[in-house]
Amino acid sequence: MEADMTVTARTADLTGGRPVVPSRGVLRPLGLHEARITGGFWAQRQQVNSEATLEHGREWMDKLGWTGNFTAEAGQGSLDRRGREFSDSEIYKLLEAMSWEAGRHPDRARDDEIAELAAMIAGAQSADGYLHTAFGGPGQRPRYQDLAWGHELYCAGHFLQAAVARSRTGGDELLPIAMRLADHLCREFGADGRDAVCGHPEIEPALVELGRLTGEQRYVDQAALFVARRGRKTLPPHAFGWSYFSDDIPVREAHVLRGHAVRALYLAAGAIDVAVETGDDALLETVAAQFDRTVARRTYLTGGMGSRHMDEAFGDDFVLPSDRAYSETCAGVAAIMVAWRLMLATGRESYADLIERILYNVVATAIGDDGKSFFYAHTLHQRTTTDVLPDDVEQLGFGGGPRAPWFEVSCCLANIARLLASLSTYFASVDAEGLRIHHFADAEIDTTLADGRRIGVRTRTGYPENGDIAVEVTATEGGVWTLALRVPGWAAGASVEVNGVAQEAGRDQVLVRREFAVGDRITVRLPMAPRFVEPDPRIDAVRGCVAVERGPLVLCAESVGGALDLDRLRVDSAIAPTESDTVVVAAHTEQLADRSWPYGASKEKVPGQRHPVSVPLIPYHRWARGGPSTMRVWLPAA
């Protein structure tokens, strides 16, 4: 943890909208109108999100009766309620996504839909502020009797997040509902209330954000209380263990994230928010160390987290199987939430490296090209082809198979949607010295520096295909400031030119400090040759394998139809991958003798016939888009 955390005032125009607005930190995040993505890879995905995904989500939630739960017996809950205990939260996350989207592109129809949903939700809120369609109504289970699985505070948290997003983008329909709900929670779970936590963290960051928005300290205090209470085994015993709920060890005493990955990551995000707002640097350092250790030992090459299907959990250190890798989409979104918070607090670009890795290899992989199908989990090794699923059927399982239009537990869609709608706000920030550019896209940035000077830049790039990034200064009020561009960890040998003059690139940043003029051009070149990577030798699952990366992209070998037996490939890792239209690695196929028993003395091995073969690789995020296929990220080396 860097000690020189500087306090940055809330100087930005709040109507621009930002997901996280800490009152202090090394970086100040930019709003939707301060940083806009105007073209390329992510602009295309934002467009699909706006034009297809949001509507797709709404249609399914209506079709399955999840929205209907709010209106059936408004305010009283419904006896024939549909969906799981957490279905309310999907509507809230969708509402959050719509709010960011409305902030990005004002749209009367979108505003009307938000107002409609807000009225519906307001109608379901109890007089005392309680809000959940599954509990407390006639014939329903009572409130707060099943904190482990009821998801009552989890849903509340997502509603608060939606309200914060809507308020930060200029709408006021949700905030009164949110404050009534939050005040109810403060009464119910305050210092003199129930000494309890929710089985699924989420209320923690949400309450802090609401406190940041409203300036009401009681919400931050309540979040701090929830963070302090976690880890004392107040939830009931379960087969998955208390670690599943992060309720096994107090937050301040843990060394690593464990148990259910999304739960652990949402809690970490909330703990960071609490630490930042309460000036608790010890807590901040502890959670940062837990996350750093999780990244170093419990994270897939893609940035995906959580290796266990049964309990959607982190495994032990270095237990990262490629087969049936879990790497839940929502854990990717949650890890970005944590990394972004740590980045704002510390300014460390390594967190942006991780965010980029997750964006290109988990988030981009999760979505079908039409924006209407999703991966819930992200295997890194598909051994057999799987059936194509009908696109009008809700999927009961989470793992394997092609992207599905909907899941019984369909948390990924709206989580991706809210991230994509607000994505540009993660791409740049302001620090004490000037502007920082973390991610590369065709973009326009128009903001104010810490001292209030207005500046603007325009970036142009073919990233991630191409590693050249051109930045042009479009506005400056004079005086010296710094333009900093992240140099990804993989980009050793990056070069930079300032108005055509070569300058030295730093290890993790290009820093250009000068009295800028409008029209100044900074051009960064990141080396994009494909490269082999090897795993830590403690990751048993991929021992003796190599993977190939190109720029921020993890590549994979895919065999549509499964005709090429990928499990027989042996890559010659002494020959660097080559690139023409596609990246190719040299390999041979090995004849593998079938035996009646798959273990034996070394001498029993059948000397295989070797056939040389060039194996084309594709970006991992492109896999499973051409029909049923087999796939490997990690390729055994010869």
Added chain:
Amino acid sequence: MEADMTVTARTADLTGGRPVVPSRGVLRPLGLHEARITGGFWAQRQQVNSEATLEHGREWMDKLGWTGNFTAEAGQGSLDRRGREFSDSEIYKLLEAMSWEAGRHPDRARDDEIAELAAMIAGAQSADGYLHTAFGGPGQRPRYQDLAWGHELYCAGHFLQAAVARSRTGGDELLPIAMRLADHLCREFGADGRDAVCGHPEIEPALVELGRLTGEQRYVDQAALFVARRGRKTLPPHAFGWSYFSDDIPVREAHVLRGHAVRALYLAAGAIDVAVETGDDALLETVAAQFDRTVARRTYLTGGMGSRHMDEAFGDDFVLPSDRAYSETCAGVAAIMVAWRLMLATGRESYADLIERILYNVVATAIGDDGKSFFYAHTLHQRTTTDVLPDDVEQLGFGGGPRAPWFEVSCCLANIARLLASLSTYFASVDAEGLRIHHFADAEIDTTLADGRRIGVRTRTGYPENGDIAVEVTATEGGVWTLALRVPGWAAGASVEVNGVAQEAGRDQVLVRREFAVGDRITVRLPMAPRFVEPDPRIDAVRGCVAVERGPLVLCAESVGGALDLDRLRVDSAIAPTESDTVVVAAHTEQLADRSWPYGASKEKVPGQRHPVSVPLIPYHRWARGGPSTMRVWLPAA
């Protein structure tokens, strides 16, 4: 499948008791009094089973109210019923174990306990023969409305098995209840009845066994109907998929076992029984091929089956992670059921190889020394030490951690108990030529050959510590016959002496054919030097690793307290393992640098300091008996 399957008549004294009594097959199984284990490794475990495990099981089933379910409102079910839907089956399996035990060692107290339980169960049976404590009573769910999860036919199957065991060991309390129950099932699920199967196979082998015992063809026909109905997706959709229930593909059309391992294996056992009794060689061949392929591609080194925790299922071919290997105890028992049936049908000793592997490395591993604690699952790699659990607390989870006294799902205890109580019947058999000895123990065999001649042999051995097996003929009525001893697949170089004269050992059998005289001595020497084994290169999880076996035992490295970092060991597999008091392999420890990101270019690797170390290995079945520890079966090779 061998074509020369000979029909062997039911010539044995049935009161001897045998778990499986096919009406035809290459081998005729021996009863409890024809084959007795008199000392050594398994005798000790049979004694613990008799003296501790059966009582331990009964105590827990009483304490948790599982036995009480039968008496609370006898015959009507109970409103406050305790335990899961399948708890009845645990009492039935215990009853089966008690029956074999009573057959092995007549004991008035044991007979009294069986009679008490029989009366209790009879009281809970409905007038029409239905028997289950969770369904059909006042306030309970109706019968047969939840075939996927209700376990009604599963429980019925285990009751039939108990009744068969009791009848074959001379008791008659259970058979009338069983026949009423089976007749009810034939009416309810017959050709004109419900076109349905149970979510958990088990009724299939049970009905065939009841048919064999009683000579009533209708039970065999009903079993055949259940086998034919399976695989047509008549069970409702579930997140685990129809494969979980083996209901995805008809038995005759499948190529490999898949889905929930115990379900698949019990079904395979039933399908073999049906095939044998109905003369359906095509079905027999199909199921044998499925099982053989499962052994070749979906089985752990220990013989354990099922690699997935979430659904207790087989994974795809070669997906056999050591970390959190599932390898459920009950799947081991079930695999022995299948292998034994195939062995009886075909005479192939390779099935006895597999049974031996499972016995020494799954079954022996499952039981605590005191017979009162159990492994539900069998990991092959424990990375972190786990807490010691209290010995009076029911465990909610199945995976990881030390042996537990009881589980919420506590199927393993009684399954092991019924196997151990009947174990000697798997050790030898009679074929058309003479006597076959499949497993090695101090034992006494007293039986009749296929032509009715009485013979006897006594075996003495220090197996599995020692590979010398001495067989002495104790009875013969003259004439030529064959004494066959299995030569395990690993025992290349086995030697044999007949009355001191060396004779050639065959590849998988020692065959001694002669006119035996009482006192003839056959001595077989199996080579017991520890040996390295390597995995099929398609098993990604253990690529680049070796394991060590000695005789039938899989060995492992264990570090009590975790002081030695097993994940840093690199074994020098060019140096053969040595043996003095214990088996030792040469290795070095590698310094593994911690990095902030666990993947990188090869040149980034920190050249580790190497410290040579001799690593002592212990039998895998001995692990986790000295306190919390880390453990590896597969050791990375240098």
